Amino acid sequence: MTEYEAVLFDNDGILVAPPAAETQREATRAAFREVGVADIDEQYLNAIVAGVTVDELEALCNACGLDPEPFWEARERLDERSQLEAFESGARGCYDDVACITDLSQPCGVVSNNHHSTVAFVLEFFGLRPLFATYYGREKTVESLRLKKPNPHYLERALADLDAESALYVGDSESDVIAADRAGIDSAFVRRAHCRDASLSVTPTYEGATLREIVRIVDGRSD
Template identity: 40%
Template sequence: MRRVCAGYDIDFEAFWVRRETNAFTLQREMMKRGERVPYDDCVVLEQLAEQHTLGLVSSNQHATVKEMLTQFGLADLFETVYGRTPTVEGFVRTKPETHYVEQAMADLGTVEGVYVGDSACDVQAAHAAGLDAVFIRRSHREEYTLPEEPAHEIHTLASLPTIPGIASSV
């Protein structure tokens, strides 16, 4: 992005601020219009939160993550929540980097846990942070190739409580 901005004589720092503002605004409006909604299997999160301590780490902007959790009534289910800061440094620290995962683990006072996600960077971040990875192979990920093997693979969050050995440690 720096090269493209330089090629068009655009101030990169100003561009980045505008980009981040536009991204947040667009996603907030998509949520309000019902174009961006949680997956149906997120209903299991309430059950999981009753039995386990949950944290959330996203590569999306922190403000967007908080907006989504609030708008869809999920905010009280997580003990700690991290999205990236709307800076270049925050972007660089996203998964598969472990910066935000490690912050969440510190908040939760643990070095053990299970990381559940639906992308290769989730599996890589889990492994790099010393966590078991559970990969959700959602319908849009059927042909998706993972560079590393997760400890478990499921097709829906609803299956998470049924995984032997994980149900008691989620």
Template identity: 40%
Template sequence: MNETRYDGLLLDHDGVIVTLCSRQVLQSAAIDAFADAGVSDPNPTDVDAITINVSETELRTAAERYNIDPDALWRYREDRIETRLRAETKAGRKAPYEDATCLERVTVPTGVASNNQTRIVEFVLTEYGLRDCVQTVQARAPTRESLRKKKPDPRYLEAAARELDCSNPVYVGDSESDIIAGKRAGFDTVFLRRDHNATRQLSVEPTLELESLTAVVEILGELEPAD
């Protein structure tokens, strides 16, 4: 670990603060997006291509197959995803992990850097009373251009650090792209193991691997270590 005291805490959102949404829900939103674009029976491969971890190339290829404007298809997809995730949040199926309550006790500047849409992150945090725990949210606009800004590109992390005016934050994520983004930004990283990534192997090495947000907060000196 860096011997210098961390002056900020940066967190991924989905899979770190709040639970992931089921793939079935996201696929359903993608199918609806095609329907909005006038495609009633899209190929399952094309549905998968715009469901999760979408690249601009995959989006363009899927759109061109049906002679759809890729910008329009992406906007339909983003709007449908937002609607579904709001409903999942309201129903309590997308909810904070139990250990997220420890964020209320963090005193260093705290921010979120996420590949999700800003409007979704803001809604989920506000819905569960956690928005006041973070001083900045750096995430995507619902535009095709935003696909070029996703992690492992470090720009959301760097923007969050600038907003918080911290030079030595630690970044907490649950995916390899999170760890790569943190390293590219020059920050120490924590790979947070949850049920969905408990056995995942990484090709890059984080600064630490931990199993709870409480353990993360302990390294900031904000809580006494658990017995």
């Protein structure tokens, strides 16, 4: 059993429920309307919600006659607003098993593809900030899309903050596993309800159905 110097966690799908796809689609529709596109092709909505790259965003905006920067500013602002409203209304919540993170002796951090400001809100709103020594999300810019997972950029920044070489990253997507591998650390894939049947083309170091299972693995416990 590896003795880890730190444990890092994804945010959406690990600490809190992931955003609803339709909520993200509506925020994206609103962004298009804000920059003057009232009738948007569904394939463009789907591409953005699925996780658009910089090149894909630029091509999409070119097809719509838009400048990518103001469109993306509107999309990120409205997407974040929709997320905060979902948390405040109770439509999105924190998973019950997050409290087990307190059982870990290692310093912990959060690394997310969500906005840094949204992650900050989540940690404060749910009282999770004391659990984590560092946290990273991406800035609300077009350029930040180049840095999101599976790019290990923010994982490496968190590891530097924690002065850790041996670490475990806990996530719920294939890109989390790939990012951990690129950062040279182990990964744990949590099969929450939304990804229980996911088929991965990469193999995580560990798998579990809950955070409690992962914490037991880190502690070397089988109970």
